[in-house]
Amino acid sequence: MVKLPFKIECALRLNYLFESPYTISRKFEGAHVYGETPIATVAHIRDKLHFGKTVLDLGCGTGRVVFYLNSLGHTVVGIDHVPQFVYKGERIISMLKLSGITLQRRDARQVEFTGYDTIYMAGTCFPEKLIEEITPKLAQSGAQVITVSEPLGAPFEVVSEITGKFPWGETTIYCNSVISDKSSRASAATV
Numbered sequence: 001m002v003k004l005p006f007k008i009e010c011a012l013r014l015n016y017l018f019e020s021p022y023t024i025s026r027k028f029e030g031a032h033v034y035g036e037t038p039i040a041t042v043a044h045i046r047d048k049l050h051f052g053k054t055v056l057d058l059g060c061g062t063g064r065v066v067f068y069l070n071s072l073g074h075t076v077v078g079i080d081h082v083p084q085f086v087y088k089g090e091r092i093i094s095m096l097k098l099s100g101i102t103l104q105r106r107d108a109r110q111v112e113f114t115g116y117d118t119i120y121m122a123g124t125c126f127p128e129k130l131i132e133e134i135t136p137k138l139a140q141s142g143a144q145v146i147t148v149s150e151p152l153g154a155p156f157e158v159v160s161e162i163t164g165k166f167p168w169g170e171t172t173i174y175c176n177s178v179i180s181d182k183s184s185r186a187s188a189a190t191v
């Protein structure tokens with residue numbers, strides 16, 4: 001059975017003993033939209049869609065995915081706009097003296113996506129408008145972008161897809177990439 005390292009599981013549980021991530025998220029967003037990718041599903045996605053060394057979890061929530069990928073040797077950045085998630089995650093990083101892991105409090109619209117091999121976006125709660133807004137920046141980054149339930153639009157193409165299990169049911173997980181001749185034309189157009 002795939003699990004988070006014991007110390008991290010305990011630290012995460014302690015972090016959310018008195019207030020669940022669902023409650024924190026609802027207070028911040030005013031809507032009940034929080035959800036997490038089960039660790040077994042993250043392991044399955046990583047295995048089948050081949051994550052690169054450096055990973056961004058865009059909309060990282062409590063950081064469960066970030067901590068898991070880091071425990072497997074990835075350099076991971078987690079970004080979320082909810083301050084408590086970032087603050088509580090940073091507490092775990094310093095308490096357990098973890099390296100190769102950074103959490104940032106930021107809105108997805110303000111993020112520079114360069115420097116990542118893989119970007120994981122489980123934000124099925126991201127509004128369509130936000131996804132449209134950040135798609136050009138994601139495309140310029142050259143990273144493979146993993147999305148849940150919906151693929152990204154042009155200039156991305158789905159290069160592979162798998163089925164993954166979530167608490168609410170099974171869904172398709174897409175690996176989106178910009179094929180290289182298109183990306184070189186895109187970057188030439190911006191010079």
Ligand SMILES: C[S@@+](CC[C@H](N)C(=O)[O-])C[C@H]1O[C@@H](n2cnc3c(N)ncnc32)[C@H](O)[C@@H]1O
Nearest residue numbers: 035036037059060061080081082107108122123
């Ligand atoms: C469905 S949760 C995914 C958590 C984690 N990535 C996982 O897969 O377990 C989506 C997260 O995206 C964050 N989020 C939503 N809109 C955002 C935005 N505009 N900028 C940054 N984070 C955002 C939410 O706060 C939430 O923690």
